[in-house]
Amino acid sequence: MLRISQYLREIATAEREGVYPSPRRAQSGGETRPVVIWNLTRRCNLTCKHCYALSADHHYPGELSHEEICTVMDDLRAYGVPVLILSGGEPLLHPQLFEIASRAQGMGFYTALSSNGTMIDAAMADRIAAQHFDYVGVSIDGSRDTHDRFRRKVGAYDESMAGIRLLHERGVKTGLRYTFTDLNGQDFPFLLQLMKDEGVDKFYFSHLNYAGRGNIHRGRDAHFEATRQALDLLFETAWADAEAGSSRDYVTGNNDADAAYLLAWVGRRWPQWQAPLRARLVAWGGNASGVGVANIDSQGEVHPDTMWGHHQLGNVRERPFSAIWSDRSDPLMDGLKMHPRPVKGRCAECQHLALCGGNTRVRAHQLTGDYWAEDPGCYLDDNEIGLSQEAASRLARVALTPFSGKRRVIEVLSA
Known part of the structure; x- marks a missing residue:
């Protein structure tokens, strides 16, 4: 779960005070x-x-x-x-x-x-x-x-x-x-x-x-563009509340690419706070x-x-x-417990792997049968994930195919 409001409140504090707030003390003990x-x-x-x-x-x-x-x-x-x-x-x-x-x-x-x-x-x-x-x-x-x-x-x-x-x-x-x-x-x-x-x-x-x-x-x-438009609205709404001091909380789940999208959204508005936010998101881990x-x-x-x-x-x-x-x-x-996870395809080449942790493995598995294939629900484009032209040409996206409940009929021939 990505705590949108928490991070945007930190940005609001940084804008008011001129210094990015210190991170919360991490718990120790394994x-x-x-x-x-x-x-x-x-x-x-x-x-x-x-x-x-x-x-x-x-x-x-x-x-x-x-x-x-x-x-x-x-x-x-x-x-x-x-x-x-x-x-x-x-x-x-x-x-x-x-x-x-x-x-x-x-x-x-x-x-x-x-x-x-x-x-x-x-x-x-x-x-x-x-x-x-x-x-x-x-x-x-x-x-x-x-x-x-x-x-x-x-x-x-x-x-x-x-x-x-x-x-x-x-x-x-x-x-x-x-x-x-x-x-x-x-x-x-x-x-x-x-x-x-x-x-x-x-x-x-x-x-x-x-x-x-x-x-x-x-x-x-x-569709990916609809997702991006919805998140833009969500971020804008959460930012307005953070700036106003509202206690309302906004969070997202089941698509950890949201962390990279939030980082880019903040970077376009307050580039000076992008690096400390990225450090927070890496610590979160996706x-x-x-x-x-x-x-x-x-x-x-x-x-x-x-x-x-x-x-x-x-x-x-x-x-x-x-x-x-x-x-x-x-x-x-x-x-799942590895750092980094053994993801493949676009996920393995993505510059934001440390932020999202490879995103949701369920979608990859349901569509490909492979736990570690790319997440087909990632809505970031090749430029946003830092994919080279060579890698982009080499790595075809996993297509979203509708579910089929039909069972295959296998003919068994007698000897």
């Missing part, structure tokens, strides 16, 4: 422990078009019991995991969500909730507020009609927005989560204004990743899959992040999370 996004249940009352978990409104057998969840939490705390994001499916459908949240908070985890918002009526808002979650994120895909189409439910927008307003009235820190595609890109300006009108604290701009239904619908991913973020699904499978649902590292019923996460015998996990 390897960084990941933020864990925990899909407590796969069940959801919606069947959204871009759902990475392929959730639906029915029971999924084999989900972790409450006792198993507590055992995993003990291991996570001992391992030094700082953050739990309780997700799904729709986590509000988990019968013991609030008991789990209470235990997590009592153990000292930063505890957040990720919801679609449709189940947050006044009574549920009271319960969420009383739980004192550190943050609650609610997905909104666009204006009313757009959101309802994405969520495949008429009235979903009104229900989700009602939930957000109820949380806001109770002082709960809330955020909008938005996935940008060519089907809802036209609604992005509306959502930025909605954030201000509703007093929402945070805006999370997610690029489409090719997982679950997001992979099935990858043919409707946003894609965090397998390093700074982890996923545990409802059945206990551990994944490098939520978008790697098709790649299992191990199950917490068989081995502790700490042992699974530290084990580099899995080739994908080993590569």
